[in-house]
Amino acid sequence: MVSPILELTNINKSFGHVHANKNINLTINKGTIHGIIGENGAGKSTLMSIVFGLYQANSGTIKVNGKEINLRSPKDSIINGIGMVHQHFMLVENFTVLENIILGFEGELVFGKNLEKAKKDLKDLCETYKLNIDLNSTISDLSVGFRQRVEILKSLYRGAEILILDEPTGVLTPQEVDELFKILRSLKEEGKTIVLITHKLIEIMDLTSEVSVMRQGEMVGHTKTKNTSKEQLAEMMVGRSVLLRLDKSEVKAGEVLFSVKNLTVKDDLDVTRVKSVDLEIRSGEILGLAGVTGNGQTELLEALSGIRKVESGEIYLEGKKVSDSQNFLDPRELKDKGLAHVPEDRQRMGLVTDFKAYENLIFGYHDQQPFSKLSVLNHRDIISHSQKIMEEYDVRPQSPNLITSNFSGGNQQKIILSRELNENPKVLLVGQPTRGVDIGAIEFIHQRLIDMRDRGAAILLVSVELDEVLSLSDRIVVMFDGKIVGEKDNKNVTDRELGLLMAGVV
Amino acid sequence: MEFLSDIASLINSTLRISTPLVFAAMAGIFAERSGVIDFSLEGKMLMAAFVAAVGSYFLGNPWLGLLLAIIACISLSMLHGFASVTYKGDQVVSCVAINILIIGLTTALAAAWFGQAGLTPTLNEDQRFLEVNLPFAESLRDVPIIGTIYSDILSGHYIFVYLAYLSVPLVFWVVFKTSFGLRLRAVGENPSAVDTAGINVFAMRYKALAINGVLIAFAGAHLSTAVNANFFREMSAGRGYLALAAMIFGKWHPKTALVACLLFGFTDALQIRLQGVELPAIGEIPVQLIQAIPYVLTVVLLAGFVGKAIAPNAIGQPYIKER
Numbered sequence: 001m002v003s004p005i006l007e008l009t010n011i012n013k014s015f016g017h018v019h020a021n022k023n024i025n026l027t028i029n030k031g032t033i034h035g036i037i038g039e040n041g042a043g044k045s046t047l048m049s050i051v052f053g054l055y056q057a058n059s060g061t062i063k064v065n066g067k068e069i070n071l072r073s074p075k076d077s078i079i080n081g082i083g084m085v086h087q088h089f090m091l092v093e094n095f096t097v098l099e100n101i102i103l104g105f106e107g108e109l110v111f112g113k114n115l116e117k118a119k120k121d122l123k124d125l126c127e128t129y130k131l132n133i134d135l136n137s138t139i140s141d142l143s144v145g146f147r148q149r150v151e152i153l154k155s156l157y158r159g160a161e162i163l164i165l166d167e168p169t170g171v172l173t174p175q176e177v178d179e180l181f182k183i184l185r186s187l188k189e190e191g192k193t194i195v196l197i198t199h200k201l202i203e204i205m206d207l208t209s210e211v212s213v214m215r216q217g218e219m220v221g222h223t224k225t226k227n228t229s230k231e232q233l234a235e236m237m238v239g240r241s242v243l244l245r246l247d248k249s250e251v252k253a254g255e256v257l258f259s260v261k262n263l264t265v266k267d268d269l270d271v272t273r274v275k276s277v278d279l280e281i282r283s284g285e286i287l288g289l290a291g292v293t294g295n296g297q298t299e300l301l302e303a304l305s306g307i308r309k310v311e312s313g314e315i316y317l318e319g320k321k322v323s324d325s326q327n328f329l330d331p332r333e334l335k336d337k338g339l340a341h342v343p344e345d346r347q348r349m350g351l352v353t354d355f356k357a358y359e360n361l362i363f364g365y366h367d368q369q370p371f372s373k374l375s376v377l378n379h380r381d382i383i384s385h386s387q388k389i390m391e392e393y394d395v396r397p398q399s400p401n402l403i404t405s406n407f408s409g410g411n412q413q414k415i416i417l418s419r420e421l422n423e424n425p426k427v428l429l430v431g432q433p434t435r436g437v438d439i440g441a442i443e444f445i446h447q448r449l450i451d452m453r454d455r456g457a458a459i460l461l462v463s464v465e466l467d468e469v470l471s472l473s474d475r476i477v478v479m480f481d482g483k484i485v486g487e488k489d490n491k492n493v494t495d496r497e498l499g500l501l502m503a504g505v506v
Numbered sequence: 507m508e509f510l511s512d513i514a515s516l517i518n519s520t521l522r523i524s525t526p527l528v529f530a531a532m533a534g535i536f537a538e539r540s541g542v543i544d545f546s547l548e549g550k551m552l553m554a555a556f557v558a559a560v561g562s563y564f565l566g567n568p569w570l571g572l573l574l575a576i577i578a579c580i581s582l583s584m585l586h587g588f589a590s591v592t593y594k595g596d597q598v599v600s601c602v603a604i605n606i607l608i609i610g611l612t613t614a615l616a617a618a619w620f621g622q623a624g625l626t627p628t629l630n631e632d633q634r635f636l637e638v639n640l641p642f643a644e645s646l647r648d649v650p651i652i653g654t655i656y657s658d659i660l661s662g663h664y665i666f667v668y669l670a671y672l673s674v675p676l677v678f679w680v681v682f683k684t685s686f687g688l689r690l691r692a693v694g695e696n697p698s699a700v701d702t703a704g705i706n707v708f709a710m711r712y713k714a715l716a717i718n719g720v721l722i723a724f725a726g727a728h729l730s731t732a733v734n735a736n737f738f739r740e741m742s743a744g745r746g747y748l749a750l751a752a753m754i755f756g757k758w759h760p761k762t763a764l765v766a767c768l769l770f771g772f773t774d775a776l777q778i779r780l781q782g783v784e785l786p787a788i789g790e791i792p793v794q795l796i797q798a799i800p801y802v803l804t805v806v807l808l809a810g811f812v813g814k815a816i817a818p819n820a821i822g823q824p825y826i827k828e829r
Contacts, residue, residue, distance in 0.1 A: 052702070054701070054702065054827065055827075073701075073704060073706070074701060074702050074703070074704045075704030075705075076704075078703075078704050084702070086698075086702065088698075090696065090698050090699040090701075090702040090703075091696065091699055092691070092692045092695045092696045092699050093695065093696070093819070094695060094819075095688075095691075095692065095695070099688060099692075100699070102688070103688060103689065103692050103699065103700065103703045103705075104689065104700070104703030104704050104705045105703070106685035106688065108685065109684055109685055109686070110683060110684050110685075111683055111684065111685070
């Protein structure tokens with residue numbers, strides 16, 4: 001017997017000129033795990049933020065258990081049994097688990113009796129769902145996986161019957177994902193309703209019984225999960241058929257173009273983040289660097305591209321030493337020697353987002369012919385170059401005069417990629433090439449990287465997306481706590497093995 | 507014996523001099539723990555001093571002057587909140603604006619009302635707070651040690667001195683032992699977490715600023731209606747900034763902030779005490795050098811020892827919910 005627990009009718013929401021949700025209708029049945037899938041920017045998170053009362057819809061109605069409710073703030077949603085685990089956790093880092101959970105639901109002005117009761121209730125909840133959380137530990141001491149559990153526990157304590165999870169697996173290792181799914185399934189057993197927002201097709205197929213697909217702010221389809229396939233869902237998400245598997249030729253690795261010996265790097269707080277790392281990348285191969293965020297990949301990339309000082313060790317480009325702790329080349333000199341860098345954080349390091357597209361398209365090469373002569377920019381040539389390159393790399397919209405921040409994440413990434421690849425670098429360092437990029441653009445970006453490799457470039461791919469590392473790389477190394485903890489040939493490795501390495505278990 | 511009474515009088519003045527610092531530091535803790543920078547402690551203290559003196563002069567009762575000072579300071583806090591919480595302006599700029607406004611406003615109003623730029627008429631005994639003698643202070647004076655501590659150090663202060671030191675445990679209790687305190691600390695660390703817990707972030711910050719206004723009013727009233735009997739131009743003399751430094755030095759914590767305030771108060775008391783005194787082997791130290799001690803100490807402490815002081819995470823950032 002299925003009965004709807006949450007019904008949305010004709011929900012509309014605009015941010016300025018952006019119509020983020022257009023006439024959304026959605027029915028979620030009690031006791032199910034319902035997936036909502038769509039590309040980045042499709043409006044999934046906006047829709048769920050409306051259900052959670054964080055944003056107010058411009059129009060439309062929301063019913064919980066058949067009763068229409070008015071959601072003015074998260075408080076109203078919580079009262080109606082809606083809980084949400086956000087993509088960026090809503091936790092106070094220097095508070096304990098207990099303090100975070102009771103925040104706003106203290107039940108008394110001065111801590112005393114209720115606090116004791118809360119502790120008892122929380123322990124019971126932990127036991128029921130096997131959450132295994134120590135209430136007295138401080139959030140900043142907990143791993144990402146545990147912080148997420150704290151968020152789940154928080155929602156349950158506040159009486160959630162409907163639990164919304166926004167991209168819950170993005171920051172987890174495969175093992176942590178397994179644990180999470182176990183918890184979600186046990187929640188379902190207990191009669192809770194779960195809404196899973198994701199852009200990962202495999203999670204939808206694994207976990208959900210029903211799925212709704214969003215595209216560009218609209219709801220484009222609902223179906224039972226068993227009646228659909230990954231290919232079909234991908235097509236609905238993108239609006240055209242998509243190649244989910246990459247066509248890649250055999251690796252033809254040549255001589256070593258880029259190597260790192262015994263490299264140690266410190267971060268701004270003087271903490272050693274990269275510890276005695278050795279790497280070798282050959283011409284015509286992609287070396288994938290996998291690892292959970294924050295294990296030194298960022299600092300490694302910065303050191304390799306000349307942005308960050310090397311503490312000890314050496315870096316070699318085409319057999320010649322370019323950097324050690326005494327002498328080092330800056331990013332510009334490295335660029336001149338044929339090393340290109342697509343930084344992890346494209347908005348902070350890769351682009352000046354307030355600049356126009358054509359300015360970003362030549363940035364770093366702006367003082368070279370034909371873009372400038374005697375330090376004066378040659379506007380006409382820059383624009384025509386930009387138009388050509390935007391067409392080649394399918395940057396949409398194709399207008400060089402548009403401010404960069406108005407492009408979507410995927411198109412911003414294409415701007416950087418086209419700028420760096422256009423110079424035909426010998427060595428390419430790429431950080432998180434498809435973070436926040438839609439499926440269609442991912443396909444395009446991956447194909448470009450493969451093309452570069454086939455032309456003989458040496459590529460270092462740093463990514464937290466395991467699927468991406470697995471599908472692109474020829475060899476894979478895993479970084480944990482600043483060290484390279486394993487190297488695998490791509491032919492005989494599974495995501496489980498990598499996951500264990502990423503978690504530092506092996 | 508003379509040495510002992512010297513020490514006693516030094517501690518006595520330390521307690522008195524630290525009083526406005528303690529009030530201001532506690533006020534700062536409320537604002538900054540909620541995520542709102544408060545550079546305007548200086549301006550608010552000056553405003554409170556002016557309003558308390560004028561109010562008491564016209565109404566004939568220092569308590570009414572204090573009440574008006576509280577109202578004035580809450581209003582300024584709300585102005586700060588309006589600019590930086592509701593309208594998400596730059597918090598430092600808003601504070602600087604308030605500070606500059608108050609310096610000019612107090613001077614101009616004094617000139618308009620009393621014909622003297624930046625000076626209000628002297629208050630008589632009914633119009634100001636007088637020293638409070640604790641019970642049995644006189645009869646215990648001759649008991650060794652206890653007499654000195656009780657009669658010479660603890661007794662004979664203005665009411666504000668006692669209130670200031672009582673406010674510290676009270677602030678500690680509110681910030682760390684009540685649900686309001688939990689929300690206050692949370693809103694300064696991660697306002698999104700507070701919002702998603704169904705609590706109004708803006709209301710929390712306004713409440714914190716209101717408490718801030720009440721506390722800082724006491725500091726100002728202490729200056730113009732207790733230790734002095736009138737208001738004069740720029741009489742807060744940087745105490746607001748000094749208190750802010752003490753609060754940072756105390757890592758936004760009432761107990762350690764109190765220690766820092768006492769330290770600053772002590773150097774100031776010492777500085778006054780040392781003026782014109784011949785020190786053995788050194789001789790008389792120039793006044794200017796001695797007067798510089800508290801400021802040098804501030805710089806040294808802030809630069810050298812607070813390296814690890816971690817401010818509330820969301821401090822200075824207006825809360826923006828929708829992108």
